[in-house]
Amino acid sequence: MTTAYITHPSTEQHKISENHPECPERIWAIHDALIGSRLMDLLLPITAAPAQRAQLELAHGKDYVDFIFAAQPTADQPVQIDPDTAMNTHTLEAALHAAGAVALAVDKVMAGEINNAFCAVRPPGHHAERNRGMGFCIFNSIAVGAYQALEKHQLSRVAIVDFDVHHGNGSEDIFQDEARVLFCSSYQHPFYPYSGGANVENRRLNIPLTSGTASQQFREAYEQHCFPTLEAFKPELILISAGFDAHTADPLASLCLDEADFAWVTAQLMQIAAKNADGKIVSSLEGGYELGALGRSAAAHVKELLGAAAKPSE
Ligand SMILES: [Zn+2]
Structure with a gap:
């Protein structure tokens, strides 16, 4: 079992503003937690390559990609993309490598070089719509990875599971007319970004969760809705939009999960991937x-991705 840990130095240089919660320290927290838990020694480290324009333009409109390339500031004065999202001089490079990390992970999983991968990258991506960046997101990295699987590797059934506390409006928007992608998102509702369309069989499964939802209700929702839908879809590859802000300690939201819940949902997805997709999972x-919660949660997630490699005594 080989699990890759894919990142890039630029991911630690993109910064929205001083004291912004979407900060470089997030990557350090994950890195430190993986070292502290001795999981890092078990991972295959890979440096991300930048996404190419052609890869971006499968997920995003050409005009939007042009806009982001043109918006890149040359001096150290941030450029605001939306009220929550800004670019500094490193943002374009970081966003290109974030999307490129997921595409590279898909290539390596499809080639059988690795079993699965965790991409420790930022800016995040799942709020980025086809023609609009928002909510700290510039390019939709998981969508770029999905298109890599569909177009380069000719897959016909790719599932995206998004357990970030916020609805993945960007991924829903990008794949709204794409029959080869099942998008499944659980999220606090009503809450930012106040999106989430009606469910569509084999295409879209939205799982709204009320404020205060804790472990048991979360797990029941996945057992009743997400897992049966995934099993019926029979994905050839599972992509995970791995947000850990549904943790009870998170300052931005009000769900009450903990590390064990992220480990549990990862383990369940591993089983579904093993049965349908030869174990192929790419998480970003x-x-x-x-x-602290982010580091512990990401480590719990990665430990499950490592499977038996991280549990030699079991
Ligand atoms: Zn979120």
């Missing part, structure tokens, strides 16, 4: 803003 970081 989305939210998670309480640094």
